Amino acid sequence: MLYIVPTPIGNLEDITLRALRVLKEVSLVLAEDTRTSSKLLKHYAIGTPLRAFHAHNEHAVVEKLTSELAAGTTMALISDAGTPGISDPGFLLVRACVRAGVRVECLPGPTAFVPALVASGIPCDTFHFDGFLPHKKGRQTRLKYLAELPHTFVLYESPYRLVKCLGELIAVCGEERQACVARELSKLHEEVKTASLAALKAHFEAKEVKGEIVVVVAGKP
Numbered sequence: 001m002l003y004i005v006p007t008p009i010g011n012l013e014d015i016t017l018r019a020l021r022v023l024k025e026v027s028l029v030l031a032e033d034t035r036t037s038s039k040l041l042k043h044y045a046i047g048t049p050l051r052a053f054h055a056h057n058e059h060a061v062v063e064k065l066t067s068e069l070a071a072g073t074t075m076a077l078i079s080d081a082g083t084p085g086i087s088d089p090g091f092l093l094v095r096a097c098v099r100a101g102v103r104v105e106c107l108p109g110p111t112a113f114v115p116a117l118v119a120s121g122i123p124c125d126t127f128h129f130d131g132f133l134p135h136k137k138g139r140q141t142r143l144k145y146l147a148e149l150p151h152t153f154v155l156y157e158s159p160y161r162l163v164k165c166l167g168e169l170i171a172v173c174g175e176e177r178q179a180c181v182a183r184e185l186s187k188l189h190e191e192v193k194t195a196s197l198a199a200l201k202a203h204f205e206a207k208e209v210k211g212e213i214v215v216v217v218a219g220k221p
């Protein structure tokens with residue numbers, strides 16, 4: 001049995017009672033960064049052993065892990081923050097487990113794009129999640145595709161590229177398209193700002209942009 005366990009995206013209170021119980025009860029916790037996750041487990045007095053599972057070793061270890069799971073070891077997969085598999089490692093292992101007939105349960109819990117989308121005030125009945133845009137090759141093609149969508153789309157972006165990204169979005173969506181920048185969700189300096197793309201660019205150009213960011217953009221009118 002493999003449990004996928006979402007962990008807080010900032011505020012340590014954002015972890016469910018069930019997530020804590022599962023992390024205590026499993027034989028092994030697979031973690032993206034064992035140092036980051038050992039702090040989380042220590043905070044909740046959970047002593048379950050940790051093993052590294054990240055973007056650089058997932059291809060190499062997925063088969064062995066699936067065999068261990070099929071043989072009866074119960075494990076939980078966590079990432080540094082939020083839900084594994086959402087712009088984080090997880091998909092390869094889940095797919096291998098599904099194919100091998102190993103039971104997978106994903107606990108409901110924190111992920112950054114849901115609070116950003118819901119708090120934005122931009123329609124959230126239908127939306128497209130695109131995660132991180134490619135940095136170079138394919139970025140323009142992706143942006144042009146997104147600009148034509150009739151419904152809301154959601155991106156993850158780094159603070160260093162936010163202003164550039166807003167400029168690129170203006171080029172394909174126009175200055176007046178409504179958008180939202182959700183920064184540092186659930187943390188001390190949380191900021192959720194909804195305005196036209198032009199106003200958002202002006203706002204974030206005027207200061208040093210810090211923290212983790214979700215960008216929500218309204219669909220093509």
Ligand code: SAM
Binds near residue numbers: 110112184185
């Ligand atoms: N697995 C995570 C999830 O379920 O949302 C996403 C992991 S991805 C490597 C990290 C990105 O998620 C950040 O660069 C940022 O775009 C977004 N993110 C994570 N925590 C956030 C927060 N507290 N506020 C805003 N965005 C956040």
